[in-house]
Amino acid sequence: MRYVAPARGTIDPEVFLRPPLSAWPAHAPWVRADAWPGIDALNAARPATMRERFVAQTPALLDDGLHYEQRIAERGDIATRESNWHDLFNAMVWLRYPDIKRALNLQQVIDIARMGTKDRSRAQYAMTHFDEAGVIVALRDHRLLEAWDAHDWHALFWRERDAWHDGRISIDLFGHALMEHALTPGKLLVGKALVFLARGLRDSAVTACAEGVRSGRLLRDPLDLRPLPLSGIPGWHPENGQESFHRQAACYQPRREGRRYPAPLSI
Known part of the structure; x- marks a missing residue:
């Protein structure tokens, strides 16, 4: 069964005091506040060496025909759904571990070029x-x-x-x-x-x-x-x-x- 995250504002505050969420104090306001952080707030937190940027995932963005990983590799655009827990946490991981995220993207794009966008390699599943x-x-x-x-x-x-x-x-x-x-x-x-x-x-x-x-x-x-x-x-x-x-x-x-x-x- 697909996991559905609880709505913002309904979450037991105890979960933020226990790992893994307690290990991200720099971003505590993003997860504990009543309002969602905007795309601009995510981008303002990027390290100076981070080329990639977060962009709102909209129908217009997706109409470019690029795979999610190709868009990051070619444009540096990380498609991000606003007001979405999964994508907010993805952004936080990008900010803490950009070198690993970038390495994964590199290898994903290599396999996409080899396999196409419909089939996936064993390595892609692992990544x-x-x-x-x-x-x-x-x-x-x-x-x-x-x-x-x-x-x-x-x-x-x-x-x-x-x-x-x-x-x-x-x-x-x-x-x-x-x-x-x-x-x-x-x-x-x-x-x-x-x-x-x-x-x-x-x-x-x-x-x-x-x-x-x-x-x-x-x-x-x-x-x-x-x-x-x-x-x-x-x-x-x-x-x-x-x-x-x-x-x-x-x-x-x-x-x-x-x-x-x-x-x-x-x-």
């Missing part, structure tokens, strides 16, 4: 999954992979709960659809993760992600992505402070028979 639900994981304790590989969610999120506080594992949420779903209190969120074995700064995983996508080394197949039940991370769900949550949460699915995950990239 779309990441764009909508992507999570960038910086892992500093390789031993946590044993539990993750086995879908031993009780171990990853309860027995190793301290790892999410002490920096042995950390995430940057990229997928704007996850942000939209987080508007519904208690909704169970599952991300699609790229994992980097990090020894340096957390930002190095974001940089490595952008470089890997731009070069075509990453996101060549949807199976490159690992499921990560974000609602298990401390603070992400109001009930996950209880061990019982980690034994029965519906977002905790067993590993499919024969499923294998790629090794994390060292950075």
Whole structure:
């Protein structure tokens, strides 16, 4: 069933105090105010190095015959529906992670030129999954992979709960659809993760992600992505402070028979 976001003004304010929405304080007025930010407000927040700009998605704009990704590549125009949660969160991700967004656009346009606008490659599916639900994981304790590989969610999120506080594992949420779903209190969120074995700064995983996508080394197949039940991370769900949550949460699915995950990239 297609998700329908709650109307502005009806949202429980508690969702803005919990990840992932609490991690965007610079844009808090855009999501918490009574009125929607306009296109001009979105553009005024762009970093000086950002060539792309947000443009209102109108019938006249769509009459140009260009694919959404082609319009960005050729004109720098990001078609944006006004008064729309999904597109507002997409704009916020563009503002925080422009290099990754630009890298995705580059690879999407390459495949559109090869496949046309009706067919899609495995890489395009992978990139779309990441764009909508992507999570960038910086892992500093390789031993946590044993539990993750086995879908031993009780171990990853309860027995190793301290790892999410002490920096042995950390995430940057990229997928704007996850942000939209987080508007519904208690909704169970599952991300699609790229994992980097990090020894340096957390930002190095974001940089490595952008470089890997731009070069075509990453996101060549949807199976490159690992499921990560974000609602298990401390603070992400109001009930996950209880061990019982980690034994029965519906977002905790067993590993499919024969499923294998790629090794994390060292950075």
